[in-house]
Amino acid sequence: MNVLNRSNIESQIDIKEIRKALKWACDGFEDINYLEIESQVNSIYHDKITTKEIQKSLIDISLNLTSIEMPKWRIVAARLLIWELYKEIQHQRKNDFFGYGNYYEFVKNSVERGFYDSKIMKIYTKEELETAGTFINPKYDLDFDYAGANMMINRYIIFDEDKPFEMPQELFLTVSLFIASVEKKENRLNLAKQVYNSIAGRKISLATPILINLRKNSGNLSSCFVTAIDDSLDSIFYNINSIAQISKNGGGVGVNLSRIRAKGSSIKKTPNASGGVVPWIKIINDTAVAVNQLGKRAGAVTPAIDIWHLDVEDFLDLQTENGDQRKKAYDIFPQLVVSDLFLKRVEKNEDWTLFDPHEVKTKTKIDLSILWGDKFEKAYINLEKNSELKLTKKISSKGFMKKIMKTMIETGMPYLFFKDRVNELNPNKHDGMVGSGNLCQESFSNFRPTEIKNISLNGDKIVQESKSGLIHxxxxxxxxxxxxxxxxxxxxxxxxxxxxxxxxxxxxxxxxxxxxxxxxxxxxxxxxxxxxxxxxxxxxxxxxxxxxxxxxxxxxxxxxxxxxxxxxxxxxxxxxxxxxxxxxxxxxxxxxxxxxxxxxxxxxxxxxxxxxxxxxxxxxxxxxxxxxxxxxxxxxxxxxxxxxxxxxxxxxxxxxxxxxxxxxxxxxxxxxxxxxxxxxxxxxxxxxxxxxxxxxxxxxxxxxxNLNLDIKAKDIYDTIMTAWKTGCKTIYYTRTIQKNGNISEKNECVSCAN
Missing domain, CATH: 3.20.70.20 (Anaerobic Ribonucleotide-triphosphate Reductase Large Chain)
Structure with missing residues (x-):
């Protein structure tokens, strides 16, 4: 293809630039020839085509060439995307050079424009930031494949309105400097260099909130939160506000609702007044949608309930297709807290009893939600014998297990949290208990609800008294x-x-x-x-x-x-x-x-x-x-x-x-x-x-x-029971491959995606 014989001089300059980019993108790949791309683009040239349009075409061609036999083309596509980023940055900063420049001047400009937290200029001297600038290794940018480069640019680097402001290695280095900022002065730069080479060199991956927020003026850096709601209106709305604040700042939230009274329970001695947990879950669902994560996507919340709770059957139907749509909540991630006793009864095909936590606590002073292991089993069996308890329901444990399995296959959930196993191995069991898990079922520790007590008027101030709980x-x-x-x-x-x-x-x-x-x-x-x-x-x-x-x-x-x-x-x-x-x-x-x-x-x-x-x-x-x-x-x-x-x-x-x-x-x-x-x-x-x-x-x-492999209900049952018996603590999503080849999907949480 003799593209350089075209009469338009400006186009000739563009083509030279494109060929330069192609050589750069293919450098080091002996089995890849950039002419393979150039030979395919002749048909796209026209008099008014821009360099950017050509660049996009080159990326698309590289992606189309990617295969198991030639996977390096996806890295070529990434490099072409990074090249385009470099060009945009060069244009935005009005640089007369291509690529990375004076890091100190970049940081100074970032602080002045409000993109970076000004503390970086107070913690580090000009000389230290100039030294830090020598840590930048542009070759790390060449290691991305296209999916990684595309995500880095679209999710993590800072934009000035709709234009990229920051380059990947500037992001990694600045985050590293902030991580090192709490160290002793003589250790800071050395640690920052270690952190930079580990995260840019792709040996350590930082969670999304750290990578997105750390260099900015404010923002939460934690990924996982788990809280509990007490059985009161004050506690419910106090925690809904907490969920909103956490979602606003990019965290995924687990919330335990096992203490909340069941549907049909009494309120202030008025029988059958409670609507149960489902109405509150719907409010939590709508809160997650309304308060998004850093402007990126809807908040993500996993409500959890213990398997003995009287509302557990309605809870299991929250996302199924059939039933009353007024009782559905499709934007949350249901989590079922499972005790060993329930699974033992499933094995023996024995009945399982459901209880209203409010009635149990009122009549027996027992809070089932905080019990696990032998103490739970003893209390639970005694409650089954207690004739004073009226809000109870006996169900088939095996029948309910079948319903759990059916719901998991249909909706991908509920998550399963094996409470006894978690607490048996809890290293801090001397100071509390773990009631349920986080959004991705990998992070949990002791937590407890804040006890809302009195709200009173003190002069011209409203004072709320409470006993602080803990949020994991x-x-x-x-x-x-x-x-x-x-x-x-x-x-x-x-x-x-x-x-x-x-x-x-x-x-x-x-x-x-x-x-x-x-x-x-x-x-x-x-x-x-x-x-x-x-x-x-x-x-x-x-x-x-x-x-x-x-x-x-x-x-x-x-x-x-x-x-x-x-x-x-x-x-x-x-x-x-x-x-x-x-x-x-x-x-x-x-x-x-x-x-x-x-x-x-x-x-x-x-x-x-x-x-x-x-x-x-x-x-x-x-x-x-x-x-x-x-x-x-x-x-x-x-x-x-x-x-x-x-x-x-x-x-x-x-x-x-x-x-x-x-x-x-x-x-x-x-x-x-x-x-x-x-x-x-x-x-x-x-x-x-x-x-x-x-x-x-x-x-x-x-x-x-994989339903194409003749999976039967017993296979699903055996897998769940194997997870429990071999010591797994949780089960996250259940995905199925349908016989049409499609895999069931569910959006993941940005924060817990790590």
């Missing part, structure tokens, strides 16, 4: 196992992840005081993982046969994360509620010293760690949580979380076009990326349960049932 609050990062290929990198990355999150606690300020109190008391963090399927593919190990390899790496992660928190405790002090915790007794992840001696390949290290933890404590009350991180895995260029891949290659179609998605090492390791849809779900569950024994919080475990 957690910040998240993930280790990208696809890019961590030896124990030294794993150790340094895990410890750095702990320091990043502990620093983030000191930098964030939640809009809810109960959340700030939780941060102060527990300093809960959630170090997670992604790219496990890639890690296994590189080791030529099929997912289903990799239990030993997986167990080994997650034991190392657990050890290094704990050691990192121990080192911080020595430096900064232990968390407030350490004394009396399981950690303080030398019980780590539910295992004592004897267990490690008998079962670990490096038991000597564990024994020494237990000794040091008893002596010095740890900085963080809970430490590990594995989020779904579907979105941030695109930025990281790896497979999400710890589940097997859904598909080796697929086209993601959305309003902005079609994007090819495939794992990073697919060409060389095709046969070692086995797809989830072709696996027995029980085998996947067993792998996740193996990881769970090294995770003190939870794992966002999705169940996937």
């Amino acid at each position: 609050t957690c910040n998240l990062v993930s280790l990208n196992l696809a890019n961590i290929d030896n124990d030294d990198i794993l150790k340094s990355s895990a410890k750095l992840a702990v320091r990043i999150l502990d620093n983030t606690i000191d930098l964030t300020f939640s809009p809810i005081e109960e959340s700030n109190l939780h941060n102060n008391i527990y300093r809960t963090i959630g170090v997670g993982a992604m790219g496990l399927a890639d890690y296994l593919a590189l080791k030529k190990s099929p997912y289903e046969k990799s239990q030993h390899i997986i167990d080994e790496i997650f034991e190392k992660i657990a050890y290094n994360v704990l050691e990192g928190s121990l080192e911080l405790a020595k430096e900064r002090g232990k968390y407030q509620k350490f004394d009396g915790s399981e950690w303080s007794k030398g019980i780590l992840f539910g295992k004592d010293e004897k267990w490690f001696i008998e079962n670990s390949d490096f038991s000597d290290k564990w024994v020494e760690l237990i000794k040091d933890i008893k002596k010095y404590g740890i900085r963080n009350g809970q430490l590990i949580a594995i989020a779904p991180n579907t979105s941030s895995a695109l930025i990281q260029g790896c497979t999400p979380s710890v589940l097997p891949i859904y598909s080796k290659f697929y086209i993601d179609k959305n309003s902005k076009g079609t994007v090819p998605i495939c794992p990073p090492y697919i060409k060389e390791n095709f046969w070692f990326y086995k797809e989830n849809k072709n696996m027995d779900p029980k085998n996947v569950v067993k792998i996740i349960s193996g990881i769970q024994k090294w995770v003190d919080q939870g794992i966002s475990m999705e169940l996937l049932f």
